[in-house]
Amino acid sequence: MLAFACTVVVFLGVQATASLSWAESDGSTGYQRLEGHGGPIKGVAISPDGQQMLTASFDYSVGLWSASTGKLIRWLEGHEAAVNAVAFLPGGRALSVGDDFDMIMWDLESGAVLHRFEGHEGKLIGVTPGPDATIAATAGWDGNVGIWPLDGGAARFLKGHGANVNDVVFTPDGAKLYTASYDGTIRRWDTVSGAEEVVLVNHGFGINHLVLNSDAGWLAYGALDGAVRAIDLATGAQIADLTADRRPILALSADPTGRFLAVGDGEGYVMILDTADWSVVRDFRAALSGPIWALAWEPSGKRLLAGGIADEAALWPIDADGDALFAKGPREFHKPPSEMTNGERQFVRKCSVCHTTSPDGGRKAGPTLWRLFGRRAGTVEGYSYSDALARSDIVWSDETVARLFSEGPDVFTPGSKMPVQRIAKAQDRRDLIHYLKENTGGTDRAGHEGRSKTK
Ligand code: HEC
The missing domain is CATH 1.10.760.10 (Cytochrome c-like domain)
Known part of the structure; x- marks a missing residue:
């Protein structure tokens, strides 16, 4: 079984490199795989300077990678269950959250656990640092949103969603927080008082991800039923509906300019939207079968890091032809059940x-x-x-x-x-x-x- 899987990987690797005329030789702008995890990839992040990448995996570990070479820098070991989301912090640090209910702050240089934040009573699926990185917010399947002073002070929990909280985003000034939940709602909270201010959306189906663009005045969300919509921040009115026939929506990420949105779904596709006119500018298959759980853009906006059911993440040059790459040969791990x-x-x-x-x-x-x-x-x-x-x-x-x-x-x-x-x-x-x-x-x-x- 293992020998079989390896053969396929090597074969595919060789063929992919040989056939991709658009892949540039220095490796820093072309298609690149991050190989080494022993389980699916649930979360990804790219540092603001574009130099490093993080992957959070079902194998209980976080990988730190060089963006230019695609090589592993080190494993970050400390979670006691699957790791679901990661985020960079200034000063060579990062945050990760997992099925062990904990958030960990890491020193990336040494790989040491700087602090373990405990208090949620369910698994954690999302983490977002505040704009000045003095606090972070967590999305918990205990139904709560955690707000954590990163100096280790006492956490506060915002209770109000009736079900699993899936995502949290701060406004650019950090004063407000938007949250999305399986209860089908998007809510806005005051970060300082912890008060719930408004239920902005009541979608009916669980909402998995949010992207906020305060300058442009919209909030986009992706949901279990496949909905991809944008609403007007001031009125809550729907301004765009990009719902395709694929579900569920499992990843949503804005490029560094805020103009392009990448949408990952349960069927392995990545769709890129131009929010200037809400048109679909790219649509490619980034996983042969199974979901895309995580997406992050390079600061250059040229490549997109995607993680899903495979044991590896991949950086996709977004003007390359993704379908062609995967048409080269399916990466099949298992023979047919029959x-x-x-x-x-x-x-x-x-x-x-x-x-x-x-x-x-x-x-x-x-x-x-x-x-x-x-x-x-x-x-x-x-x-x-x-x-x-x-x-x-x-x-x-x-x-x-x-x-x-x-x-x-x-x-x-x-x-x-x-x-x-x-x-x-x-x-x-x-x-x-x-x-x-x-x-x-x-x-x-x-x-x-x-x-x-x-x-
Ligand atoms: C989601 C991950 C996961 C799945 C699925 C899983 N295991 Fe495990 N298994 C673990 C982990 C983690 C440990 C180590 C537990 C510990 O240290 O407490 C373990 C430990 C074990 C051990 C003890 C091994 C030892 O060296 O003492 C056995 C036996 C085992 N698993 C068998 C299985 C079998 C058989 C299945 C399928 C029916 C299975 N596991 C499914 C994660 C998993």
């Missing part, structure tokens, strides 16, 4: 996004399952386990793996950072275990069994 046994299907669908079965753990969120059977829990070298697994006495066997998924990780390994999931049918569990036994290199007799634990 050609798989039930056990393989279970693994591919329920485990492979976070685990490999090969000696190389592949930088996934979870440790490799290579030589799982007979191995003591929490003993893969170099993997950073939760204390719960590191201290566990479980030895993985047919019985313990079955219990992990009949009872669920929350019951069988309480405190584990593996997300709660159960496999209800005994036959599915048996088939999965059979598949794992056949594909993880056999029992680890010489390896970890009986080895004394270091914790």
Whole structure:
């Protein structure tokens, strides 16, 4: 499986470079992939000077990359679950938020965690620094908007949305905040008093993203039902409706001039709108299948960084022909489900996004399952386990793996950072275990069994 995936990537890489006459050789203006994450990319950001990029991934880590070379500078490790959004701060710092309910402030030079901001009671899906970067706002699935003094002072929570909050944006002076939620509304708040001032939009379907252009006097939003609309800030009246037949809208980003809007959707397309007349100026497919979750523009406005279901982000020159690039060859990871046994299907669908079965753990969120059977829990070298697994006495066997998924990780390994999931049918569990036994290199007799634990 792994060998197969690698072959395809190498092949595609070579072919893409050879066939893209528009890709300039210095790499700083052409198409570029950011490779290395072990899971889908949920959030992206580009520094204001255009030198660095950040990616937030399902693999629990944040990547810091050079924009000119596309090479990884370092991994930022500290979240205990998927990371959903990232933002640069002045002074070589950044913010990220994740499924662990926390916001982390990073020192980019060293990769150190400068501060962990705790207090939300649900996962965090959006983060926006205030204009002077003394505060930041977070969008939480506990239904709250967090306002955090970045010097570590006490947070304030704005409560009012009846459901998951998906996005927050500040006005340029920082005095007001617009928020979007699954409750279908966009609300405006006073940043200082925390008072809710107005429900600006009541869309009916959940709203995922906002872009504010105060100078031009509009607010654009993208929603679950595929709606892409702009409203007049003063009156709330709709001024444009760019809704296409693709849904949901999962990413929305304005170019540095504020004139062009990039829209990413659940079907893998990126549409670029000229807000001068609200026309569609580009529409290309940036992922063969699956969603585009994250978009960010280079300050030059020439390339767009996109993240989605693939384990890599890509910088797209926006005047290049995206469709042509992807027509070169699909990047297929899995064979059709009809050609798989039930056990393989279970693994591919329920485990492979976070685990490999090969000696190389592949930088996934979870440790490799290579030589799982007979191995003591929490003993893969170099993997950073939760204390719960590191201290566990479980030895993985047919019985313990079955219990992990009949009872669920929350019951069988309480405190584990593996997300709660159960496999209800005994036959599915048996088939999965059979598949794992056949594909993880056999029992680890010489390896970890009986080895004394270091914790
Ligand atoms: C969303 C990511 C995710 C998914 C999906 C997932 N796991 Fe995990 N898994 C993890 C993480 C993270 C850990 C490490 C947990 C810890 O340190 O507490 C883990 C740990 C494990 C362990 C313990 C390994 C060890 O070295 O002790 C086993 C076994 C395991 N997973 C099996 C599975 C199987 C089988 C599936 C599919 C049915 C699955 N996991 C799905 C993230 C995931």
